[in-house]
Amino acid sequence: MNFLIIILSYFLGSINFAYIMAKVKGIDIASSGSGNPGTSNALRTLGKGSAVIVLLGDLLKGALPIIFFYEDQYFLIYGVAAVLGHIYPIFYKFKGGKGVATYLGVYIATVIQNPYNSDFLNLDLFQLFNIPTVALFYFVLFKITRISAIASLSTVALTAGLLIFANNEFFNILVLVCVFILILVKHSENIKRLIEGKENKF
Secondary structure, three states, X not given: OOHHHHHHHHHHHOOXXXXXXHHHOOOOHHHOOOOOOOHHHHHHHHOHXXXXXXXXXXXXXXXXXHHHHOOOOOHHHHXXXXXXXXXXXXXXXXXXXXXXHHHHHHHHHHHXXXXXXXXXXXXXXXXXXXXXXXXXXXXHHHHHHOOHHHHHHHHHHHHHHHHHHOEOOHHHHHHHHHHHHHHHHHOHHHHHHHHHOOOOOO
């Protein structure tokens, strides 16, 4: 395990594109909308164009450590370090987003890289649940519910479950379970509002 790569991945994850785009527009995203510096709140407060940039930036943060270090046994740790950076960014007093888009960047990069290194995945079934299918799953749920938290958490659960189901190493399974629990905890207020029927819709 390379601790320098972990640190660099964390710093990469700490770059928050929602904060950056909001600053360009002269908006304090931390006090606008839901107050969360992530894609969903960027869509609410900054508009579609800025939200797309935020989404792509957050996806890329999770994907880059996987793309560059996939052959390393601990590549998932490097991706998770970027997720941690997004959630607890050193550049923004450790107040970041909820990690969904950055985690999905990890997932996407893992799927893309797999044809070149099949040691991580041991089931051809995994390839059936490709990136377009996962994206469709998210957008259908979002279209039906109009609630970002439901679509986001369901998609994270699906993709983490697929990686766990297709993986045969306990360490990687443990990492995936931990990151899912962390994202779940970061959505605790959303879950509470969902139970109470008070979660905001788009």
